[in-house]
Amino acid sequence: MNHSADRSQSTYLTGFVLAVLLTAIPFALVWGGLLVGPAVYAVIAVAAVLQVIVHLVFFLHIDLKSTPVENLFFLVFAAVLIFIMVGGSLWIMMDLHHRMQ
Amino acid sequence: MLGRLTIEALPFYSWVAMGGAAVTVGGGIAVFLLITWLRAWKVLWTDWLTSVDHKKIGIMYVVLALVMLVRGFVDALMMRAQQAFSLNTEGYLPPEHFEQIFSSHGTIMIFFVAMPFLTGLINIIVPQQIGARDVAFPFLNSVSLWMTAAGAGLVLISLVVGKFSQAGWTGYPPYSGVEYSPGVGVDYWLWALITSGVGSTLSGINFIVTIVKNRCPGMTFMRMPMFTWTSLCASILIAFAFPALTVVAGQLMLDRTLGFHFFTNGDGGNMMMFANLLWIWGHPEVYILVLPAFGIFSEVVATFSRKRLFGYTSLVYATACIALLSFTVWLHHFFTMGSSADVNAIFGIATMIIAVPTGVKIFDWLFTMYKGRIEFHPSMVYTIGFMVTFVIGGVTGVLLAIPPADYLMHNSTFLVAHFHNMLIPGALFGYFAGLNYWFPKALGFKLDTKWGIRSFWCWIIGFYLAFMPLYVLGFKGMSRRMEHYADPSWQPYLIVAGIGALFVLCGIACIAIQLYVSAKTWGSARDITGDPWNGRTLEWATSSPPAAYNFAVLPEVTDIDAFHDMKILGQAYQTPQHYEDIVMPKNTWVGLALGALAFGLGFAFVWHIWWLVALCFVLSLVCVAIRASDDNSDFVLPAAEVARIERERLAEISPADLHDMRDFVPRGVASGAPLTGTV
Incomplete structure (x- = not known):
């Protein structure tokens, strides 16, 4: 019991540090003006996706072995839907943008 | 002190507005006096408003839906009356009033009729169908109800204080932006959407967890009743689609209130993104409304054809297919926004594909x-009316899915006719079928069938008269939402449509009379066995109305149509070996308080009363803290009490009340003898 409590405390701490880092990097880039142009967006997007994964793994303790299949199913379904919604929106709006030029 | 709320917000500027306000206020006072006269305040508070029982919450949802149906229908009647007479004249409604009416009609019918109606039916029935004692989160259920009611309250009060949105139920910017709609109307619309949207999202999550986690032993996914399946898929759609609505409404609210530029033309905003995000929610929403109705039709058609549902597995897969595909077609709501042919073609084809699983159903x-023994109960009659009428709507939908054809017909009354043709038979008839089918389960007595059949005929005749002319008018080039027009050849069609609306009025009156007559003679129509229609699924195994815990002993399931099998095997209505203590959630006022505070918060935001916004927000946090630190939220119903309730119930049932199941015993084709192992 003690052992698992220790382990969970250390995972929370690892998660917290990673989450802070992944928040600090985009802020620093924009605030300090270290990067400009599309590269900023790319870094922010990557940091955001990594942030989601950090939350799922370290805070919600989701892994492929012990998590029930239903929960993984809903997670995969959510990923598919996010892909459809975000990808579809980007495609539609870029297409409109292109045609307005 | 009161923000932009002044005495001028009261509707003394026009007779029509004053009439609407008078009816709203008068209705409120009448209800207040009636409850006082019946001395029902205490009962209302302890048994209903503070209840966390899923059946009572469900009934309150349905009551909310029926009240709002009347309000939304009055809007429809006023529009039909206006258009029937306004050839080359202003008619009786000034344009800004007509615009408020079509905006509130759409908003009310989608958010405060269809959504609460289906949420109510799911609440009452799904836990019983899966052999559960309650939903997974009973308190959250109460919060959802009161958030939805708060949204409805905001729409209703906009009739008395200030004005409602004039931007249509979809509220596209730039017209709904602060530059072109500076008043409070759009804010009322936004806050009604945000508040009720939060309620719906929470309900969706609650139902998903209930269905995934709370099923009784043996109830595998492929043994769940069809209504539970469609409710599960609709709940998944709610949980994933409604956040898009909340986000888009929140962005427009920020644009309007705090000067953001998400959807304005300057400063990098893009109003086209609004249409995109709104319909990312909006298209799944259509299936959220329709899928539970499909589930009701499936239950009704099996029960009243006295047969097992044909193609259960294909129905499950068709439902799941529709649920996924519904997220891939949203662009067909704005084909004409200017996308290239590639984009339009792909979304057009996806739209046509979605008709396939619906056809399977x-x-x-x-x-x-x-070859079933069909019984023409009102719920079955609504189902047949749906099948005939819905196919017409499906055909016009596939026509609209062709982008070049859509360029001709978008924004015309053809479109209006099409989506009413999907939603009235597809969703509303389903809910009415559910009302007639499950009413005895919810309240313990059957509804009058004569008035049920009459309401059906009024509705279906009214539907055809009201919307078939709109298809023709769309081909003749009439736009939707016209306050007046100059083409005399349109008027005859609009007069017929107006007559159709009068038939629908009769249909609503028939439902009111049906409820009144049934309530008056309820003693003679009591449902003693809990199974008035010889039903097949588990909800009919409980008493009518069910005890607070639904099932004294959780049932065990070995096949679909669990209760039907129990009756054939003689396992129904048996006294179990022993009863056990049951842990039940206590009633709480916190859900109601959170709803009231959400209403106050929305109202304060609409009128920019910032101190009230802060006060409501802080009080909400206090309520949540009180609830979260309450460790005494359950109580134990002792086994002896359960035994007493069950004994009284079983003592009332005499063998003559039970259905004769001999005809339903499976028999060998050659011998005609009952198959071994079935009796």
Whole structure:
């Protein structure tokens, strides 16, 4: 019991540090003006996706072995839907943008 | 002190507005006096408003839906009356009033009729169908109800204080932006959407967890009743689609209130993104409304054809397919926004594909009826009316899915006719079928069938008269939402549509009379066995109305149509070996308080009363803290009390009340003898 409590405390701490880092990097880039142009967006997007994964793994303790299949199913379904919604929106709006030029 | 709320917000500027306000206020006072006269305040508070029982919450949802249906229908009647007479004249409604009416009609019918109606039916029935004692989160259920009611309250009060949105139920910017709609109307619309949207999202999550986690032993996914399946898929759609609505409404609210530029033309905003995000929610929403109705039709058609549902597995897969595909078609709501041919073609094809699983369902229901002993109960009659009428709407939908054709017909009354043709038979008839079918389960007595059949005929005749002319008018080039027009050849069609609306009025009156007559003679129509229609699924195994815990002993399931099998095997209505203590959630006022505070918060935001916004927000946090630190939220119903309730119930049932199941025993084709192992 003690052992698992220790382990969970250390995972929370690892998660917290990673989450802070992944928040600090985009802020620093924009605030300090270290990067400009599309590269900023790319870094922010990557940091955001990594942030989601950090939350799922370290805070919600989701892994492929012990998590029930239903929960993984809903997670995969959510990923598919996010892909459809975000990808579809980007495609539609870029297409409109292109045609307005 | 009161923000932009002044005495001028009261509707003394026009007779029509004053009439609407008078009816709203008068209705409120009448209800207040009636409850006082009946001395029902205490009962209302302890048994209903503070209840966390899923059945009572469900009933309150349905009551909310029926009240709002009347309000939304009055809007429809006023529009039809205006258009029937306004050839080359202003008619009786000034444009800004007409615009408020079509905006509130759409908003009310989608958010405060269809959504609460289906949420109510799911609440009452799904836990019983899966053999559960309650939903997974009973308190959250109460919060959802009161958030939805708060949204409805905001729409209703906009009739008395200030004005409602004039930007249509979809509220596209730039017209709904602060530059072109500076008043409070759009803010009322936004806050009604945000508040009720939060309620719906929470309900969706609650139902998903209930269905995934709370099923009784043996109830595998492929043994769940069809209504539970469609409710599960609709709940998944709610949980994933409603955040898009909340986000888009929140962004427009920020644009309007704090000067953001998400959807304005300057500063990098893009109003086209609004249409995109709104319909990312909006298209799944259509299936959220329709899928539970499909589930109701499946239950009704099997019960009243006295046959097992045909193609259960294909119905499950069709439902799941529709649920996924519904997220891939949203662009067909704005084909004309200017996307390239590639984009339009892909979304057009996806739209046509979605008609395939829906077609599968229609055939499954037809084959269920084939060679069945069909009984024309009102719910079955609504189901047949749906099948005939819905197919017409499906055909016009596939026509609209062709982008070049859509360029001709978008924004015309053809479109208006099409989506009413999907939602009235597809969703509303389903809910009415559910009302007639499950009413005895919810309240313990059957509804009058004579008035049920009459309401059906009024509705279906009214529907055809009201919307078939709109298809023709769309081909003749009439736009939707016209306050007046100059083409005399349109008027005859609009007069017929107006007559159709009068038939629908009769249909609503028939439902009111049906409820009144049934309530008056309820003693003679009591449902003693809990199974008035010889039903097949588990909800009929409980008493009518069910005890607070639904099932004294959780049932065990070995096949679909669990209760039907229990009756054949003689396992129904048996006294179990022993009863156990049951842990039940206590009633709480916190859900109601959170709803009231959400209403206050929305109202304060609409009128920019910032101190009230802060006060409501802080009080909400206090309520949540009180609830979260309450460790005493359950109580134990002792086994002796359960035994007493069950004994009284079983003592009332005499063998003559039970259905004769001999005809339903499976028999060998050659011998005609009952198959071994079935009796």
